[in-house]
Amino acid sequence: MGGQGGRAWVFGDDIDTDTLAPGLYLKRPIDELARHCLEAVDPGFAAGVQPGDVVVAGRNFGMGSSREQAVEALRHLGVDAVVAESFAGIFYRNAFNLGLLALICPGVGRIGGGDRVAVDGEAGVVRNLSTGETWACEPVPAHLMDMVRDGGLVPHLEKRLAARR
Amino acid sequence: MGMTLAEKIIARAAGRDSVRPGEIVTCKVDLAMMHDSGGPRRVKPILERLGAGVWDPQKVVVVSDHFVPAVDAESAAILDLTRKWTAAHGIGNFYDMQGICHVVLPERGHLKPGMFVVGGDSHSPTGGAFGCFMFGVGATDMAGVLVTGETWIRVPETIRLDWRGRLGRGVSAKDMMLATCARLGMDGGDYQAVQYTGEAIATLAMSERMTLCNMAAELGAQTGIIAPDRVTADFIAAAGGEAGDIDRWQGDADAACRSVHEFDADTLDPQVAAPHSPANAAPVAAYGNVAFDQAYIGACTGAKLDDLHMAAAVLKGRQVAKGVRLLVAPASTRITAEAAADGTLATLTAAGALMLPSGCGACAGLGAGVLAEGERCISSTARNFKGRMGAQSAEVYLASPYTVAAAAVAGRIADPREFLDGGG
Structure with missing residues (x-):
């Protein structure tokens, strides 16, 4: 998520978890499931997305099921950050638990597909490097930023448990 | 406060x-x-x-x-x-x-x-x-x-x-x-x-x-x-x-x-949600002649004992329309036993329903009853997102067990009140 930014993959409102992690592949290994991530709305996404690319979406991203494979598939494909107008609540929790930065960023729907986008989670700023536009995101609760810095809830708990021992 | x-x-x-x-x-x-x-x-x-x-x-x-x-x-x-x-x-x-x-x-x-x-x-x-x-x-x-x-x-x-x-x-x-x-x-x-x-x-x-x-x-x-x-x-x-x-x-x-x-509640009519969102709901009368390949009564949302009673009230003495398959997956084995004891299962199966195991099943695209490309289903489940119940081009309409049963009998969207005792 450095100065070069990543390519923006832009989606609309109400992207559901069946689209992110289709039920037909839920019992398959994550590498196979991830190949079908978002294929219903963009068949080229899974094959084309590169590590460091950014998913940009409208309202209510990740609505539907609690399956965290919806987040895991994005992480598996190298996505570190999703910026959206708003998130579904369970997806939002799952994202931080798996070390995916989820930033609520009103107006971000104006970003164009293929633009270069840089996300600064600590500052809460999204920059469109292709157009020069910037957006301020809603602040992330401190305990969730701690979790993302640790790489997710499991490494975060590992630290906590180690400190106790 | x-x-x-x-x-x-x-x-x-x-x-x-x-x-x-x-x-x-x-x-x-x-x-x-x-x-x-x-x-x-x-x-x-x-x-x-x-x-x-x-x-x-x-x-x-x-x-x-x-x-x-x-x-x-x-x-x-x-x-x-x-x-x-x-x-x-x-x-x-x-x-x-x-x-x-x-x-x-x-x-x-x-x-x-x-x-x-x-x-x-x-x-x-x-x-x-x-x-x-x-x-x-x-x-x-x-x-x-x-x-x-x-x-x-x-x-x-x-x-x-x-x-x-x-x-x-x-x-x-x-x-x-x-x-x-x-x-x-x-x-x-x-x-x-x-x-x-x-x-x-x-x-x-x-x-x-x-x-x-x-x-x-x-x-x-x-x-x-x-x-x-x-x-x-x-x-x-x-x-x-x-x-x-x-x-x-x-x-x-x-x-x-x-x-x-x-x-x-007094003025609420039976509702049907068109593909691919529960928010695409409208009163049953708003729909024209929408025909179905499958009618599905199942899931946590739509296959509890009262849900099976609703379906049975419509299906009693009637037959599922030719060309439609009616699948019923009671939400628990205890519900299945209760529905067997009170005669509900007999009513459903006499109408032509195929009974499926108690589980999440086709609602989540996992079990029996998933849809082929281009098929259309009316379902008592909670979600009709694209591709959720099987093929990407399949269409799922959501409705109550009453309305799903009415559609199974009519072969198309129908007002269940026309099929209930004293109705029509």
Whole structure:
């Protein structure tokens, strides 16, 4: 998520978890499931997305099921950050638990597909490097930023448990 | 200022006298429920990595419902892992292939007003029908609960949905929720607590209240909740549980809500939601001649005993239309037994229904009854997202069990009231 930014993959409102992690592949290994991530709305996404690319979406991203494979598939494909107008609540929790930065960023729907986008989670700023536009995101609760810095809830708990021992 | 019911439960679980919306607090979890898909197979590697066990096996309920019964080597392996993990961790409350978790949990007396409950499934708000604060989490969140017995929560505001009047004949809780989704939208709940109030709610049976809270998920709410009353207490007692002090778990009259939305049950017509969103709902009369390949009565939302009774009321003495297949998957094995005992199953099968195992099945695109490309289904389930029930180009319409049964008989969308005794 450095100065070069990543390519923006832009989606609309109400992207559901069946689209992110289709039920037909839920019992398959994550590498196979991830190949079908978002294929219903963009068949080229899974094959084309590169590590460091950014998913940009409208309202209510990740609505539907609690399956965290919806987040895991994005992480598996190298996505570190999703910026959206708003998130579904369970997806939002799952994202931080798996070390995916989820930033609520009103107006971000104006970003164009293929633009270069840089996300600064600590500052809460999204920059469109292709157009020069910037957006301020809603602040992330401190305990969730701690979790993302640790790489997710499991490494975060590992630290906590180690400190106790 | 007083507190809402949701705030009172969260305050108690957080060990606080009071909480306010927006605060982030850590709560002790009274009960954690998970299933075979998001449960043991996902939390096992996390607990192993952490070298940790389950904080309190008595407070964990595991239900196998997603991959049941096994149909291939993969689903068999998932169920095998589920059984071995629950045994290894001393989880006594393991319901293996006995129905869908959201229905089994209250059916076996695990829910009691005032409890703070997490469930590893998005339809976990169903438990709110019993005056619990119950919400869905993903597997890593669940693993955190299993290790620590705690979880964090941002105290939600309460959004009240106030239903006046009484539902008419052939109209059900499912219709109430489809109409609500159409009015408020798929994020109208904004991850807050949706509380159902009013005369129409007071007159509903527990299974119908469960349908309301279940589909709070479709509003994007964190949970749905209904204050407990005598109906709640009677259900819990019959299930072998203890309702406790239901007077304690009521919201204060002066508690602040974010908003109150008023609805009229008297004038509500049967609803149908067109593909691919529950929010695409409209009264049944708004549809023209929409024909179906399949009618599906199943899932936590639409296959409880009352749901089967609704379907049977329409199907009694009638036959499923030629070219339509009617599939019925009762929500639990106990419901199947009750429906067998009271003659409901005979009515359904005489009409031509094919009975399927009790489980999540085709609702989640996992079990028997998934759709081929281009097929069209009408379903009593909760979600009709593109591709969810099988092929990407399949279309799913959502409706009540009454309306699904009417469509099975007519072969197209039809008003169920024309098929009920004294109707037409």
